Amino acid sequence: xxxxxxxxxxxxxxxxxxxxAVGLGNLWGFAYSASQGGGAAxxxxxxxxxxxxxxPVLTAExxxxxxxxxxxIAAxxxxxxDKVKWVGVLFVLVGFGILSFYSVIMxxxxxxxxxxxxxAVPEQTGAHFAAISEGxxxxxxxxxxxxxxIFVISxxxxxxxxxxxxxxMPTLFFLIAALAVWASTLSGAGPGYAFYLQPDFSKLFETQxxxxxxxxxxFSLSLGMGAMITYSSYLPGKGNLPGKAGLIALSDTMVAFVxxxxxFPVVFHFGLxxxxxxxxxxxxxxxxxxxxxxxxxxxxxxxxxxxxALYIAALTSAISLLEVVSSALIDSWGWTRSRAGWVAGGxxxxxxxxxxxxxxxxxxxxxxxxxxxxxxxxxxxxxxxGYLWKDQARAELLTGFDxxxxxxxxxxxxxxVVPVMLxxxxxxxxIGLGPVARALFE
Ligand code: PHE
Numbered sequence: 001x002x003x004x005x006x007x008x009x010x011x012x013x014x015x016x017x018x019x020x021a022v023g024l025g026n027l028w029g030f031a032y033s034a035s036q037g038g039g040a041a042x043x044x045x046x047x048x049x050x051x052x053x054x055x056p057v058l059t060a061e062x063x064x065x066x067x068x069x070x071x072x073i074a075a076x077x078x079x080x081x082d083k084v085k086w087v088g089v090l091f092v093l094v095g096f097g098i099l100s101f102y103s104v105i106m107x108x109x110x111x112x113x114x115x116x117x118x119x120a121v122p123e124q125t126g127a128h129f130a131a132i133s134e135g136x137x138x139x140x141x142x143x144x145x146x147x148x149x150i151f152v153i154s155x156x157x158x159x160x161x162x163x164x165x166x167x168x169m170p171t172l173f174f175l176i177a178a179l180a181v182w183a184s185t186l187s188g189a190g191p192g193y194a195f196y197l198q199p200d201f202s203k204l205f206e207t208q209x210x211x212x213x214x215x216x217x218x219f220s221l222s223l224g225m226g227a228m229i230t231y232s233s234y235l236p237g238k239g240n241l242p243g244k245a246g247l248i249a250l251s252d253t254m255v256a257f258v259x260x261x262x263x264f265p266v267v268f269h270f271g272l273x274x275x276x277x278x279x280x281x282x283x284x285x286x287x288x289x290x291x292x293x294x295x296x297x298x299x300x301x302x303x304x305x306x307x308x309a310l311y312i313a314a315l316t317s318a319i320s321l322l323e324v325v326s327s328a329l330i331d332s333w334g335w336t337r338s339r340a341g342w343v344a345g346g347x348x349x350x351x352x353x354x355x356x357x358x359x360x361x362x363x364x365x366x367x368x369x370x371x372x373x374x375x376x377x378x379x380x381x382x383x384x385x386g387y388l389w390k391d392q393a394r395a396e397l398l399t400g401f402d403x404x405x406x407x408x409x410x411x412x413x414x415x416x417v418v419p420v421m422l423x424x425x426x427x428x429x430x431i432g433l434g435p436v437a438r439a440l441f442e
Pocket of ligand 1: 022098223317318320
């Protein structure tokens with residue numbers, strides 16, 4: 001068997017993992033969900049959920065990955081026995097499914113970036129988006145994006161994923177910070193912040209807000225499908241895993257939060273509240289470009305920065321998704337990395353074509369694999385680590401982290417709190433499938 005990849009440095013791992021986590025979910029899903037869920041009420045719930053559910057599951061994934069040094073299928077078999085190997089198989093399929101629609105959205109982002117660069121975004125941003133989001137143009141953008149992802153994956157963990165993340169992630173942080181500063185100068189900043197940061201507590205107890213926060217947190221942190229297991233399988237044996245998990249979760253949450261500091265002023269400045277509540281996609285790809293157009297050249301420049309940031313965020317997440325599928329092929333069948341990357345990436349590229357022909361299909365897949373299956377995966381992980389593997393999990397956690405009381409608390413959360421929260425979330429995620437499935441046939 002070929003030697004396994006390994007990270008060149010700790011910061012390289014952190015940036016790659018943050019790159020996997022920070023994606024379209026942060027810059028698009030978070031602000032949208034917040035706007036639907038009572039602003040700050042949602043934000044507070046989201047933080048609570050990240051802390052008590054997201055962080056324990058993220059830590060569990062890092063612990064499994066580093067302990068087994070295997071991709072998810074072999075890793076779960078090592079942890080819970082052959083009877084749970086199917087969970088690893090499910091993870092790989094979910095990675096496949098998510099990337100098949102994620103790459104389509106990434107393609108839309110790339111297309112709008114190109115249009116902003118060429119100064120070719122028409123006044124009718126709605127009609128424009130309808131034209132570019134479905135059809136040959138969308139297919140080409142999706143396939144080009146997949147080529148880029150395959151290229152990075154086939155170069156390897158250190159020379160591909162790590163190198164790209166080390167360059168792109170600081171760039172992304174800078175772009176987002178610059179956008180937030182720009183947004184603060186808009187006259188809509190006041191009302192935008194007010195809406196974002198003043199809680200409407202009546203929404204706090206709506207099940208939709210609660211489960212929306214949970215599903216959003218899972219998608220945003222890339223949990224429940226083995227991306228974090230895969231990345232941590234390239235870590236050396238020692239080091240403080242809860243510290244790493246905390247840093248990853250904090251960075252991801254910060255980016256989502258700052259993303260809101262960009263989005264809400266823009267939305268209120270241009271009076272786009274209506275467009276935004278119509279749909280999440282509408283907010284990002286129709287309302288924001290429309291607002292920016294009215295700014296002339298300055299708006300064009302901001303548009304380039306905004307869609308560059310989105311594209312970078314999407315690309316590094318797409319890389320982590322393909323790595324899950326590729327590493328499974330490498331570990332299970334002894335394939336070379338480039339063969340695994342090309343075959344898996346090629347299959348996903350094909351599977352993504354329906355999404356490039358129908359935005360409703362993208363919406364449906366997001367709800368199915370991007371929400372329901374991630375939450376299901378997180379639930380299974382918590383049960384496996386909390387019940388089948390808890391003594392070794394504890395020992396692995398305490399390697400490089402000498403806080404037995406926190407380890408006890410972690411196991412307790414995985415056994416008692418996480419499964420209950422995720423089971424409830426799963427129930428609502430499954431119910432939420434109905435409307436999006438119906439949209440397919442309208
Ligand atoms: N976390 C990514 C985002 O926020 C999406 C993702 C989910 C990536 C699951 C990998 C695995 O966009």
